[in-house]
Amino acid sequence: xxxxxxxxxxxxxxxxxxxxxxxxxxxxxxxxxxxxxxxxxxxxxxxxxxxxxxxxxxxxxxxxxxxxxxxxxxxxxxxxxxxxxxxxxxxxxxxxxxxxxxxxxxxxxxxxxxxxxxxxxxxxxxxxxxxxxxxxxxxxxxxxxxxxxxxxxxxxxxxxxxxxxxxxxxxxxxxxxxxxxxxxxxxxxxxxxxxxxxxxxxxxxxxxxxxxxxxxxxxxxxxxxxxxxxxxxxxxxxxxxxxxxxxxxxxxxxxxxxxxxxxxxxxxxxxxxxxxxxxxxxxxxxxxxxxxxxxxxxxxxxxxxxxxxxxxxxxxxxxxxxxxxxxxxxxxxxxxxxxxxxxxxxxxxxxxxxxxxxxxxxxxxxxxxxxxxxxxxxxxxxxxxxxxxxxxxxxxxxxxxxxxxxxxxxxxxxxxxxxxxxxxxxxxxxxxxxxxxxxxxxxxxxxxxxxxxxxxxxxxxxxxxxxxxxxxxxxxxxxxxxxxxxxxxxxxxxxxxxxxxxxxxxxxxxxxxxxxxxxxxxxxxxxxxxxxxxxxxxxxxxxxxx
Ligand code: NA7
Numbered sequence: 035x036x037x038x039x040x041x042x043x044x045x046x047x048x049x050x051x052x053x054x055x056x057x058x059x060x061x062x063x064x065x066x067x068x069x070x071x072x073x074x075x076x077x078x079x080x081x082x083x084x085x086x087x088x089x090x091x092x093x094x095x096x097x098x099x100x101x102x103x104x105x106x107x108x109x110x111x112x113x114x115x116x117x118x119x120x121x122x123x124x125x126x127x128x129x130x131x132x133x134x135x136x137x138x139x140x141x142x143x144x145x146x147x148x149x150x151x152x153x154x155x156x157x158x159x160x161x162x163x164x165x166x167x168x169x170x171x172x173x174x175x176x177x178x179x180x181x182x183x184x185x186x187x188x189x190x191x192x193x194x195x196x197x198x199x200x201x202x203x204x205x206x207x208x209x210x211x212x213x214x215x216x217x218x219x220x221x222x223x224x225x226x227x228x229x230x231x232x233x234x235x236x237x238x239x240x241x242x243x244x245x246x247x248x249x250x251x252x253x254x255x256x257x258x259x260x261x262x263x264x265x266x267x268x269x270x271x272x273x274x275x276x277x278x279x280x281x282x283x284x285x286x287x288x289x290x291x292x293x294x295x296x297x298x299x300x301x302x303x304x305x306x307x308x309x310x311x312x313x314x315x316x317x318x319x320x321x322x323x324x325x326x327x328x329x330x331x332x333x334x335x336x337x338x339x340x341x342x343x344x345x346x347x348x349x350x351x352x353x354x355x356x357x358x359x360x361x362x363x364x365x366x367x368x369x370x371x372x373x374x375x376x377x378x379x380x381x382x383x384x385x386x387x388x389x390x391x392x393x394x395x396x397x398x399x400x401x402x403x404x405x406x407x408x409x410x411x412x413x414x415x416x417x418x419x420x421x422x423x424x425x426x427x428x429x430x431x432x433x434x435x436x437x438x439x440x441x442x443x444x445x446x447x448x449x450x451x452x453x454x455x456x457x458x459x460x461x462x463x464x465x466x467x468x469x470x471x472x473x474x475x476x477x478x479x480x481x482x483x484x485x486x487x488x489x490x491x492x493x494x495x496x497x498x499x500x501x502x503x504x505x506x507x508x509x510x511x512x513x514x515x516x517x518x519x520x521x522x523x524x525x526x527x528x529x530x531x532x533x534x535x536x537x538x539x540x541x542x543x544x545x546x547x548x549x550x551x552x553x554x555x556x557x558x559x560x561x562x563x564x565x566x567x568x569x570x571x572x573x574x575x576x577x578x579x580x
Contacts, residue, residue, distance in 0.1 A: 049164035061089015064185035098240035099129035157437035191431030229423030289558035290479025294327035428536035440465035457509035
């Protein structure tokens with residue numbers, strides 16, 4: 035920036051903002067970011083759309099909602115007291131347990147006093163003159179802050195299907211994300227579920243237990259594998275507590291921060307019998323081991339991937355009695371692990387129940403939704419309730435829903451139209467003093483593990499700026515381009531990039547989200563941390579700090 039301009043702006047630069055920092059979102063990342071920023075002695079205001087804390091774990095109260103990551107790897111690691119006092123009830127906690135946990139965290143660290151609930155942020159505009167962010171809220175009021183940190187989540191912008199007549203249905207209907215707080219009974223009801231992603235699979239398994247009739251509308255079958263959840267015994271909890279340091283250290287070593295590490299062997303190094311025995315073991319064990327702890331080439335090599343997919347197809351055919359239904363449940367258009375693997379607790383057996391019917395939308399697409407139910411190309415189904423488990427405008431969707439503008443009025447949505455560009459998945463050039471905790475180009479995986487690292491990095495950067503009297507933090511276009519190119523390179527040639535899913539930015543229910551894009555860093559979290567650490571250790575010289 036030229037000195038004359040800088041001098042001319044001095045009087046405006048002294049504008050006192052309402053807060054040092056505004057954080058958008060009070061979920062897993064927003065709560066932790068608030069805690070860290072307070073430690074710097076900053077005034078912080080968190081705006082949260084929900085009426086309580088938890089983000090994903092506040093909204094998604096649909097039946098069967100639970101972790102697919104081990105609970106004891108998913109909690110925060112920053113406080114020994116918190117680790118000492120919180121007992122996990124289940125190895126894979128249900129939504130109510132997780133929501134209780136996050137409320138406990140909010141109370142324990144007295145976070146609520148800085149959170150404004152029931153407040154949607156509609157726009158955030160950078161004011162070049164005052165060097166601050168002006169944030170507009172749903173009720174039209176405005177607040178300003180020097181820094182804006184987004185903690186908006188990766189899967190927080192739910193999308194309904196673009197099917198004619200969606201609004202006309204007269205019965206109960208709801209997206210899984212917006213599930214009501216009041217208990218919902220399925221007893222005696224004819225229920226439809228549209229969508230068979232991780233959410234649909236959890237919902238379907240639960241609804242099938244009591245619904246008079248459940249009809250599942252499936253567009254893409256999934257390579258789902260057993261979760262094997264169980265209660266955590268007091269002895270197991272003691273053991274977990276004693277080993278927290280090792281557990282978190284192990285998570286730090288793996289690409290996705292999960293407890294499961296890739297097996298160093300190739301599928302082709304072992305005999306068929308050994309391979310089968312290993313897959314049987316993984317299939318019988320809890321959690322993501324089958325996805326994250328498989329042979330090293332299962333997710334990388336087409337042939338290896340096919341062998342694994344064939345193994346799982348056999349499992350589906352064994353578990354589903356009607357061969358025609360089983361065939362519909364075996365994915366045909368993508369290999370195992372190319373989409374996020376949903377973990378299930380008796381999902382396939384649901385289709386052996388007389389009250390459950392599977393409709394394959396590839397054979398008979400939905401044509402419209404009417405007041406009484408759903409019409410496909412060959413039948414009319416009447417329902418009392420329609421559940422939309424139709425997913426999210428993932429990763430960039432929550433950003434797109436806020437009118438975020440950087441220098442010169444540049445809109446973030448426009449900047450990212452052809453795919454996100456970021457520096458470290460945290461900063462965006464042209465958007466000064468704007469930081470994303472788990473934005474696009476961040477490494478996806480065990481969310482809180484990645485959140486703690488990213489929030490700490492953001493906090494370190496802010497501390498550095500404060501200590502050096504810098505009031506404007508920006509990524510340079512060169513650094514952002516270099517990082518974005520690197521992110522693209524880490525995805526190059528990976529099989530999952532050939533498949534439509536939220537991980538490749540596809541959502542046909544959203545205008546313009548029908549072309550695959552690189553949305554995430556695929557170099558693994560250890561490499562991500564190393565790169566971020568290098569930037570910090572070098573005094574953030576790769577950034578523009580003025
Ligand atoms: P997903 O995984 O995006 O799944 C959404 C599902 O909804 C998927 O089966 C979609 O089919 C289906 N869908 C979406 N739109 C339609 C229409 N118009 N017609 C029929 N079917 C449709 O979202 P989830 O909520 O299950 O999971 C998101 C993540 O949350 C999950 O990966 C975990 O990390 C937690 P498609 O596959 O696109 O053919």
